[in-house]
Structures are given as C-alpha cells and as structure tokens.
Amino acid sequence: MDRARIWTAALLVIGDEILSGRTQDKNIAQTASWLNVQGIRLAEVRVVADKMDAIGEAVTLLAGRNDYLFTTGGIGPTHDDITVDAIAAALGVPVIVHPKAKAVLEAYYAPKGGINEARLRMARVPEGASLIENSMSGAPGIRIGNIFIMAGVPHIAARMLEALTGTLEGGLPLVSRTIGCWVAESEVAELLRVTEKDHEGCQIGSYPFFREGRTGANFVIRSTDEDELGRCSAELIARLSEAGYLAVDGGI
Amino acid sequence: MDRARIWTAALLVIGDEILSGRTQDKNIAQTASWLNVQGIRLAEVRVVADKMDAIGEAVTLLAGRNDYLFTTGGIGPTHDDITVDAIAAALGVPVIVHPKAKAVLEAYYAPKGGINEARLRMARVPEGASLIENSMSGAPGIRIGNIFIMAGVPHIAARMLEALTGTLEGGLPLVSRTIGCWVAESEVAELLRVTEKDHEGCQIGSYPFFREGRTGANFVIRSTDEDELGRCSAELIARLSEAGYLAVDGGI
Structure with missing residues (x-):
C-alpha cells in the first residue's frame, strides 16, 4: 500500500x-x-x-x-x-x-x-x-x-x-492540533504565514471568534506527518509567546 | 419585471x-x-x-x-x-x-x-x-x-x-407549507405522488423522522403559487384523513 x-x-x-x-x-x-x-x-x-x-x-x-x-x-x-x-x-x-x-x-x-x-x-x-x-x-x-x-x-x-469502517483503502490519516489565542488574527498574520512556511506538509488555518466581547482565534495545524505537526505546533506556541500572547494548546 | x-x-x-x-x-x-x-x-x-x-x-x-x-x-x-x-x-x-x-x-x-x-x-x-x-x-x-x-x-x-436585502432582482418567492403525520412514509407514497401530480407547480417533499419510538413524516409542499399551494395542502390533508391518518397542519 x-x-x-x-x-x-x-x-x-x-x-x-x-x-x-x-x-x-x-x-x-x-x-x-x-x-x-x-x-x-x-x-x-x-x-x-x-x-x-x-x-x-x-x-x-x-x-x-x-x-x-x-x-x-x-x-x-x-x-x-x-x-x-x-x-x-x-x-x-x-x-x-x-x-x-x-x-x-x-x-x-x-x-x-x-x-x-x-x-x-x-x-x-x-x-x-x-x-x-x-x-x-x-x-x-x-x-x-x-x-x-x-x-x-x-x-x-x-x-x-x-x-x-475499515473496509476502504486510504493513506495516512490527516491529524490536526489546535492552538487558541486571545488575539486578533490580523495581529499575528505574518507570524502564522512564516511558521507554516517553515514546516513542510503542515497547513495552518486561522479561525477567528468573538466571545464575551473579546476577540480571539483558533489556529488549526493539519498534517499527515505527526512529528512535523508536533514541531510546527511547538514553534507556533513559542512564537506567539515571544510576541507576548498566551497560547492555549488544544484551542479556546 | x-x-x-x-x-x-x-x-x-x-x-x-x-x-x-x-x-x-x-x-x-x-x-x-x-x-x-x-x-x-x-x-x-x-x-x-x-x-x-x-x-x-x-x-x-x-x-x-x-x-x-x-x-x-x-x-x-x-x-x-x-x-x-x-x-x-x-x-x-x-x-x-x-x-x-x-x-x-x-x-x-x-x-x-x-x-x-x-x-x-x-x-x-x-x-x-x-x-x-x-x-x-x-x-x-x-x-x-x-x-x-x-x-x-x-x-x-x-x-x-x-x-x-431588497437590492437584488428576483421572482416570486417560493412558499411552503408543512403537513405532519404519524405514519411511515412508505404507507402513503402513492397518495403523495398522486397529490403532487394533481397540482401543477407544487412539489411535495417527504421527510421521515423517528421520535420517542414512533415513526412519522413531514410532507413539505413548495410552490411559487400561494393559491395552488393552499389547494394542494387541503387535498393532502383530506387524502391523509380518508386513509385513516391524522394530518397535522404546520408539521410535527
């Protein structure tokens, strides 16, 4: 296969x-x-x-x-x-x-x-x-x-x-990890773009939300490579922290 | 127009x-x-x-x-x-x-x-x-x-x-009416088909459901002609009643 x-x-x-x-x-x-x-x-x-x-x-x-x-x-x-x-x-x-x-x-x-x-x-x-x-x-x-x-x-x-279930041939499952942050996505757009570019095979989607009067976003990283997904997630969390935002692993 | x-x-x-x-x-x-x-x-x-x-x-x-x-x-x-x-x-x-x-x-x-x-x-x-x-x-x-x-x-x-809203040119709005019935749709399939056929420009959709262990269906009649929709609805209700079922106008 x-x-x-x-x-x-x-x-x-x-x-x-x-x-x-x-x-x-x-x-x-x-x-x-x-x-x-x-x-x-x-x-x-x-x-x-x-x-x-x-x-x-x-x-x-x-x-x-x-x-x-x-x-x-x-x-x-x-x-x-x-x-x-x-x-x-x-x-x-x-x-x-x-x-x-x-x-x-x-x-x-x-x-x-x-x-x-x-x-x-x-x-x-x-x-x-x-x-x-x-x-x-x-x-x-x-x-x-x-x-x-x-x-x-x-x-x-x-x-x-x-x-x-289990009867159809497929490939590697797509895995994902969500990092949430109380930030307007437009504050960190460049940071997201660069992080995605640094990790081949990872896509980062940005999904803004508005709750209790505050702006936030969940960043969903998807890949078929679990190791690369882990590295990409760790780097995104680190970069968000460096930029002064608290990143919530698992999403908000 | x-x-x-x-x-x-x-x-x-x-x-x-x-x-x-x-x-x-x-x-x-x-x-x-x-x-x-x-x-x-x-x-x-x-x-x-x-x-x-x-x-x-x-x-x-x-x-x-x-x-x-x-x-x-x-x-x-x-x-x-x-x-x-x-x-x-x-x-x-x-x-x-x-x-x-x-x-x-x-x-x-x-x-x-x-x-x-x-x-x-x-x-x-x-x-x-x-x-x-x-x-x-x-x-x-x-x-x-x-x-x-x-x-x-x-x-x-x-x-x-x-x-x-209101800025786009359109035609007659599609209007609909829902008739609900505690019946398996397969009991009244022929009745639905004939009723639809008798009313030009009306479509009848049949949407089964299962609630509290009972089988029912909502029949949704759609048309751009309100008068024909009214006649089709009345006839469907009458035919369901004749067949021994209670029809609920407005749906279940």
Missing part, C-alpha cells in the same frame, strides 16, 4: 430540503470526520436538487476525479427519491431489484404491515451494485464501483458509515 | 475547516433561507478547499449558469485567505486596494492598534468591485458583477446578507 499518496473522496448531498434552507445539513461534517479516520481526504462537496440531470452531472464528474464518491439522500420510498435512477442513468446501467435487499426489507416490514410497492422501491439498485448494511432501519445503502449511496437522515447515514 | 421567470443562485462555501469536519457549516441554510425571501432559488452549492484552482473552476461555472453567485469564507487577514485572489484570477482582472474599504478599515482599527499589512489585505478587491457593508466587524464584503463575496463567520455573513 502506498502510504504517501493522498486518497480523496467527494460528497454529493442530494435534496431540495437542504437547498430550501428547511433542513440544516449534518452529513458534510459527519462524513468528513469519518473520512479523516479512514485516511481519506474530503476534497469537495456538492449539494444538488432532487433532479435527474443535476445528480447525473455531479456523479459522473466527482466519481471520475476522486477515489471515492459518497452520496446522501434520495433513497427512500417516495416519488421524490430518485437517486438510484439518476446514478444508474449516469453509469449507463439498468435499475434492478436486488434479491438480498428485497429479503432484508420483507423481513424488516413483516411485523409492520408487510412489504408494498413503495417499500420495494428501496430494494432497487443500479445493476452490479452491492449493499451497505443499515442496522437502523432496514433499507440498505448501495455500493457500485467507487460510489457509496447513503441515506439522507444523518443517524442512518452514520450507521452506513459504521458498516464501511 | 418578469415574475414568472425563476431566478437562481449558487453558493460556494470556501474553506478547509468545512471539508475537515472541524466546523459545522451554517452558511448554506442561512443563505438559502435569505434567498427564498428575495424570490431567488438556491439551485446548487459547492464546498471547496482554500485552493486557487478549485475556487476558480467553481466560480467560473457557477457564476456563468446562475443569476447570482454567493461565496462565503477566505476573506480575512491571514495567509489562508485567498478568495479575492482566486476570483480576480478567474475573472482575469487584477487585485487592487479599494479606497473606501481602506478608509473603513483604518477607522475601524484606529482604536485597536491601527492598520497593518494583514488588516490592509481585507481592503483588496478584484478591480471593478463594489463593497457590501459589514456592520459587525469593519471588513466589507465584495460585489463584482453577479458575484457576492461574503465572510465565512456565519453571523458576519448574516450582516452582509442583511445589507443586500
């Missing part, structure tokens, strides 16, 4: 409810955090409406230029759930009923009034797909090639990610 | 902190809700890293195919704030110091240690740009053509949206 190579993923969030502002997305942060642990970097995210062409355009491009593509949303039983159809169309394969998905749904709904046409929709997959276990609510997620199709409800998507 | 035409916007969220999962994005829902009131529909969202080429690619495409493009993030004083440079490069114009932005920043920082090189970075704009007032923290947002460049900190972005 080549550990130096950076593995990337894209996330496609599908759903009118996110674009209308009705629903606050939680899948971006959840998927991003999970990917970090797998040694895969979330490189880009798109949010599109429940529309065949919008989904298809994004799937083709994102799956093509990333190692993995994850999607959330649009795999339920109702008429606005068109993710499977859109992805199958984009891949040029037919939609079929997956026998195991059908069996899982029949068992899940047996005590809940049985299977019906709408529920059977959730067994439909692009031909050639395999299933991702859903320990929460029966209807499985779907894997086809490097595309992972997950539910839009965040706690169901979480179960699907859980089922995938 | 053509009220029948649908005006669209895209949102580009710029920042490693969103893609790393460190920060939970709030700008998507905030911008979406604000756009609805302006009669502008959020058609697509992208999240990209603090990288010149990723920002440039997205800006060119999204500003080209939507009436408006909003961006959040990357306009602060530190080295990782490259949004202005990336957008200027994508538009093929130089970056200049905007005289009014410089004056605003000088006045804002006069009692806070004065202007410095990092703070002056926040007065840099693509040539030809105008400013968007920031009543919170001095550094203005930037408008160039149909592109609106805003801060990443959500409460600062909110002030910039506030400053733009």
